[in-house]
Structures are given as structure tokens and as C-alpha cells.
Amino acid sequence: MPQLNTSTWFITIMTMLPALYLIMQLKLLNTNYHFSPLQKEVSNTQVFNNSWQLKWTKIYLPHL
Amino acid sequence: MNENLFTPFMTPTLLGLPAVVPIILFPTLLFPTSKHLISNRLITIQQNLIQLIMKQMMMIHNAKGQTWSLMLMSLIIFIATTNLLGLLPHSFTPTTQLSMNLAMAIPLWAGTVITGLRFKTKNSLAHFLPQGTPTPLIPMLVVIETISLFIQPMALAVRLTANITAGHLLMHLIGSATLALLTASFLATSLTLVLLVLLTILEMAVALIQAYVFTLLVSLYLHDNT
Numbered sequence: 275m276p277q278l279n280t281s282t283w284f285i286t287i288m289t290m291l292p293a294l295y296l297i298m299q300l301k302l303l304n305t306n307y308h309f310s311p312l313q314k315e316v317s318n319t320q321v322f323n324n325s326w327q328l329k330w331t332k333i334y335l336p337h338l
Numbered sequence: 339m340n341e342n343l344f345t346p347f348m349t350p351t352l353l354g355l356p357a358v359v360p361i362i363l364f365p366t367l368l369f370p371t372s373k374h375l376i377s378n379r380l381i382t383i384q385q386n387l388i389q390l391i392m393k394q395m396m397m398i399h400n401a402k403g404q405t406w407s408l409m410l411m412s413l414i415i416f417i418a419t420t421n422l423l424g425l426l427p428h429s430f431t432p433t434t435q436l437s438m439n440l441a442m443a444i445p446l447w448a449g450t451v452i453t454g455l456r457f458k459t460k461n462s463l464a465h466f467l468p469q470g471t472p473t474p475l476i477p478m479l480v481v482i483e484t485i486s487l488f489i490q491p492m493a494l495a496v497r498l499t500a501n502i503t504a505g506h507l508l509m510h511l512i513g514s515a516t517l518a519l520l521t522a523s524f525l526a527t528s529l530t531l532v533l534l535v536l537l538t539i540l541e542m543a544v545a546l547i548q549a550y551v552f553t554l555l556v557s558l559y560l561h562d563n564t
Binding site: 275277278279282286287289293294295297298299301302303 | 344348349356358359362365366369388411412415416432434436438442503
């Protein structure tokens with residue numbers, strides 16, 4: 275059986291290793307999966323207090 | 339007769355140079371990458387397929403198992419593309435080489451076992467003894483479970499090799515039988531029909547890739563997550 279001819283095993287394995295572990299994974303890593311803008315939630319809605327936050331007042335009223 | 343039948347499975351050389359190197363690297367050419375937000379149809383279809391497969395495969399894992407998703411995706415894409423390209427006439431299929439399948443199976447299986455032993459030592463060692471075995475049977479059962487553990491990578495590699503090789507051999511034999519019977523043209527049509535059916539069934543070589551990655555996956559699942 276020609277598959278058991280171990281003289282070619284080295285080159286086959288050495289070629290498969292970069293092909294699988296390097297190139298294919300790099301190709302998969304370079305795919306961009308972006309969210310479509312319609313589905314994206316507005317995630318940065320802060321809960322605004324009615325009272326002023328201290329950091330705002332600190333700017334305008336530095337003595338407090 | 340023997341030499342003629344198995345020559346498609348010898349690693350190809352072209353004027354003494356190993357042609358197996360570009361043949362193994364060729365499936366990577368079929369998956370272009372693009373930084374565009376909206377790419378062309380080929381890239382979009384491929385990315386959608388990969389996303390579909392990834393969601394299907396990595397759903398059963400927890401967060402730790404899902405760190406393997408890049409590896410498993412590249413594995414399934416590589417083996418699927420290689421097997422499908424091997425269905426073209428006169429092509430060489432690298433996955434018929436036992437060397438490549440062993441080099442794929444053994445490190446990946448060893449990775450799952452070592453991961454299980456590192457992070458969940460007691461759990462992974464407990465797999466050697468199923469629950470509720472009668473006490474006199476325990477030593478024999480541990481031996482049996484150890485053997486079945488160590489035979490997993492061998493089974494993975496030999497399963498892939500043998501299935502693809504057998505399929506290609508069958509197609510070769512039936513095709514040459516069809517040509518030989520063309521002069522007695524009564525059986526030729528029925529044999530070509532059989533060949534066509536066999537070819538479509540062989541397209542389930544893709545199912546074999548599913549089996550490959552899935553069994554690897556099951557092993558990973560068992561070792562990582564209990």
C-alpha cells in the first residue's frame with residue numbers, strides 16, 4: 275500500500291501543519307462579522323439621575 | 339494490477355519535486371479573505387456557511403470548550419474542502435495519506451486529554467471506571483477503558499483514511515469496469531448508473547468530515563466539561 279511508504283510521510287506532515295494550523299486559521303481570523311446597524315441595541319443609555327452628578331458640579335462649582 | 343490500482347494514492351512527484359506541497363496548500367486558496375464591510379458573493383456565502391457550522395458545532399460547549407472553536411472550524415473546513423476536491427477525476431486527495439491523518443488526530447486528541455487532566459484531573463481520571471461496576475471487575479475494566487482511550491486517535495486517523503481511500507478505489511474500479519463493458523453495451527448503462535449513485539453517496543464524504551470533527555468534539559466535550 276503506498277500510504278505506508280514512510281519516506282513521504284515527513285513532507286506530507288510538514289506541509290499539512292502550516293496549511294491547517296497557520297493559513298486556514300489566519301483566513302478564518304480575518305473574517306469580519308459585524309452587526310447590522312438595525313439590530314444593534316442602544317447600549318450606552320445611562321441612567322440619568324435627577325440630581326446633578328458630583329463630577330459635573332465639581333467643574334462649575336469648584337468650592338463645593 | 340496491484341501497482342496500477344493503488345497509484346492514485348502515491349504522493350505525487352513532478353520531475354522529482356514533491357507536488358504534494360501545493361496540493362495540500364491548494365484548499366486554502368479557495369477561501370479568500372476580504373476586509374470590506376460587504377464583500378462579494380463568494381466570500382459572503384463562505385462566511386455565512388462558516389458561521390452556520392460554527393454555531394451548530396460549538397453550541398454544546400461551555401466557555402472553555404469554545405476557545406477551541408477556531409481550531410475545530412479550520413479543521414472541518416480543511417478536511418471538507420480536501421475531500422470534495424478529491425472527488426474530481428485524476429486528483430490527489432491528501433486525506434488518503436495515513437501520515438496526514440495521524441498527524442491531525444494525535445495532537446488534537448492529546449490536547450483534549452491533557453486539557454482534561456490539567457483542569458479537571460479527578461473528573462477525567464474518573465472516566466476510566468464507569469459507575470456501578472461490580473468490584474471484581476474493576477481492574478479489567480480499567481484496562482479496557484485505558485485501551486479504548488488510547489485507541490481513539492488511531493480510530494480517528496484510520497477511519498478517515500480508510501473511508502476516503504475505499505471510496506476512491508470503488509469509483510476507480512467501477513469506472514474501469516464500465517469502460518470495459520462498453521462493448522457489451524447492455525450492462526454498461528446499469529453500471530454507469532451505479533457509478534453515479536456511488537458518486538453521490540461518496541459526496542457524503544462530507545458527512546465523514548462531520549463525523550471526524552464530531553467525534554473529536556465529543557472527545558473534547560467529555561474531557562473538558564464532564
